Each structure stands twice: as structure tokens, then as C-alpha cells.
Amino acid sequence: MKNVKTLTLIAAAVAAMTTGTVQAEQYYGFANVSVNYLDWSGGTVDRSTAEGGQKADFVYLEVEGGAGYDWGDVYGFIDFENPTKGDWGYDAGEDAAEAFRIAAKGSVAVNIGETNWNYYGHLYSISDSxxxxxxxxxxxxxxxINTDFGLWVKPFLGAHYVHNNFIGAGFNGGMAGWVLGYNFKLGGQDFMITNWNEIEFARADEYRGFCTADTCAGPGDAGWVETNGDSTGLNGAVALWWNATSKFTLGLQYRYADNKLGTPAYQNAAIFSAKYNF
Known part of the structure; x- marks a missing residue:
């Protein structure tokens, strides 16, 4: 029930992102829906583990939006992965290509006075069938960080908390990262490069893996099975977007992760995207 409530709150936040706020000046706003196909590399599929979930290519639908105000900015998305698949009796040991998943994220940055610093927070949630x-x-x-030549960057640093149905809930070290974008023209066409990147550090042993033997006390002991690997992890994507028209955008993304997503190894994929902009 908590997970359903979380997704409901994020959905409400995304729906409100392009709506004016009382007594707040809006600087920008955007919203789109997209269809996407994620194609894992062959090496990634080979390296993914049964314990963490065998990787499989999938289609996902996304609703995304964001807005900037004089007090700060908000952003969010909801993904529906394998939207036509999944059932109430799905077993995690079955083919991962048959799992239905919902992933959602909401973030907010509130200005600290007249500086470029912000109080920052984000919530990411994923569940499957x-x-x-x-x-x-x-x-x-x-x-x-904003420039006059089309580049903007927002680095962040914060404490990281995790709630997982296998290990419970608790402090999981810290996270540092950034989101950035660069708008440019080429051949009279509008393009944009974006990158989001997250680096987890000082992660809890419980999040790194699990013990299968009574004598196992943690990483390095007999019976220890790694699912997320080291105490640090990497997660992100870099993308090239072509704004073919004001309403239609095509994108090619390079998705990457290391010691993350249930696999204690490097992972990469290509994502092909088509967006309709409202």
C-alpha cells in the first residue's frame, strides 16, 4: 500500500508540473509522452545474474514533465515497462522479458536565498509484477549552472535512504551526481544533448548483496552473493535529441550502470525514443 501511495503522489506531482503556482512566477514548463525501446548489449545480458535478475530488452511508455519557478524547480516521470505483459501470478524466476514494471521519479529544488544553491530532494520508486x-x-x-551558449548543469549531493522489500529500509550512504543539457543547432535543425548521472557511495552491505550460509557475515565470506557489487555504484544515461518539430522529438540514448540494477558488473544499452511534446 505504501508503494501505491508513493506512485500516486509522484503522478500527482507530474500532473501539476506545468500548472501555474499561486503567487509564483513561472519561467519555463514542459510535458511529453514517449514510447521507448531499450536494447541491452549482448555482454550485459551475459553478465547479468539470476540473483539480481537476468537482463532482457523491453518497451516502455513514459510520461514526463518539469517546470521552473522563481522559488525553484520540479521534475518527474512515470515509466510503464513491458506495458502489455505481466500477470498477477508472475514468478521472479521466469523470463525477465515477461515482467511488468512501473518506475517513477519526482525531484524538487528550492532556492536558498538569492544564491545558485538549492535545497534538493528526489524520490525514485520501482515495482514489478x-x-x-x-x-x-x-x-x-x-x-x-547556466551559460549564455546553451549549456546548463545541476550537480547535487545528498544522503541516500532505501526501502527494499527484500532487505527492509535504512540509510544507504550518499549519492552525488548531476543532470545537464546542451541546446544547439546543426544544419538548421534543433538538437539537444542531455546527461543524467548518479554515483552512490558508502553503501550498506545489505544493499550490496546477501548471505546464503549461516556462517556468512558479509562481503568476502563464504556464501556471500553479490547483486549490486561494490560500496560504490554508477547509474546514468547520455542522450542526443532531435527536435524535428515543436511537437515531435526523436532520441538516441546510451544507458550505462556499474554495480547497480542488480548486477555486480558494468551494463550498457541503447534506447530509441520518440516523444510527443504538449
Whole structure:
């Protein structure tokens, strides 16, 4: 029930992102829906583990939006992965290509006075048709960097908390990262490069893996099975977007992760996207 409530709150936040706020000046706003196909590399599929979930290519639908105000900015998305698949009796041991998943994220940055610093927080939640769910909360600060030549960067740093149905809930070290974008023209066409990147550090042993033997006390002991690997993890994507028209955008993304997503190894994929902009 908690997971359903979380997704409902994020959905409400996304729906409100392009709506004016009382007594707040809006600087920008956007919203779109997209269809996407994620194609894992062959090496990634080979390296993914049964314990963490065998990787499989999938289609997902996304609703995304964001807005900037004089007090700060908000952003969010909801993904429906394998939207035509999954059933109430799905077993996590079955083919991962048959799992239905919902992933959602909401973030907010509130200006600290007249500076470029912000109070920052984000919530990411994922669940699938086998009953697995995980929620990640990051609370900290971010900084706004804007240029006159089309580049903007928002680095952030915060404390990281995780709620996972297998291990429970608790403090999971910290997270640092950034989101950035660069708008440019080429051949008279509008393009944009974006990158989001998250680096987890000082992660809890419980999040790194699990013990299968009574004598196992943690990483390095006999019976220890790694699912997320080291105490640090990497997660992100870099993308090239072509704004063919004001309403239609095509994108090619390079998705990457290391010691993350249930696999204690490097992972990469290509994502092909088509967006309709409202």
C-alpha cells in the first residue's frame, strides 16, 4: 500500500508540473509522452545474474514533465515497462522479458536565498509484477549552472535512504551526481544533448548483496552473493535529441550502470525514443 501511495503522489506531482503556482512566477514548463525501446548489449545480458535478475530488452511508455519557478524547480516521470505483459501470478524466476514494471521519479529544488544553491530532494520508486519494489530517497543540496551558449548543469549531493522489500529500509550512504543539457543547432535543425548521472557511495552491505550460509557475515565470506557489487555504484544515461518539430522529438540514448540494477558488473544499452511534446 505504501508503494501505491508513493506512485500516486509522484503522478500527482507530474500532473501539476506545468500548472501555474499561486503567487509564483513561472519561467519555463514542459510535458511529453514517449514510447521507448531499450536494447541491452549482448555482454550485459551475459553478465547479468539470476540473483539480481537476468537482463532482457523491453518497451516502455513514459510520461514526463518539469517546470521552473522563481522559488525553484520540479521534475518527474512515470515509466510503464513491458506495458502489455505481466500477470498477477508472475514468478521472479521466469523470463525477465515477461515482467511488468512501473518506475517513477519526482525531484524538487528550492532556492536558498538569492544564491545558485538549492535545497534538493528526489524520490525514485520501482515495482514489478513479481512483488519486488524499491524506493530511493535523496535529500541534500544542488547548484544551478547556466551559460549564455546553451549549456546548463545541476550537480547535487545528498544522503541516500532505501526501502527494499527484500532487505527492509535504512540509510544507504550518499549519492552525488548531476543532470545537464546542451541546446544547439546543426544544419538548421534543433538538437539537444542531455546527461543524467548518479554515483552512490558508502553503501550498506545489505544493499550490496546477501548471505546464503549461516556462517556468512558479509562481503568476502563464504556464501556471500553479490547483486549490486561494490560500496560504490554508477547509474546514468547520455542522450542526443532531435527536435524535428515543436511537437515531435526523436532520441538516441546510451544507458550505462556499474554495480547497480542488480548486477555486480558494468551494463550498457541503447534506447530509441520518440516523444510527443504538449
Amino acid at each position: 513479481s512483488g519486488f519494489y524499491e524506493q530511493n530517497i535523496v535529500l541534500g543540496v544542488s547548484y544551478d
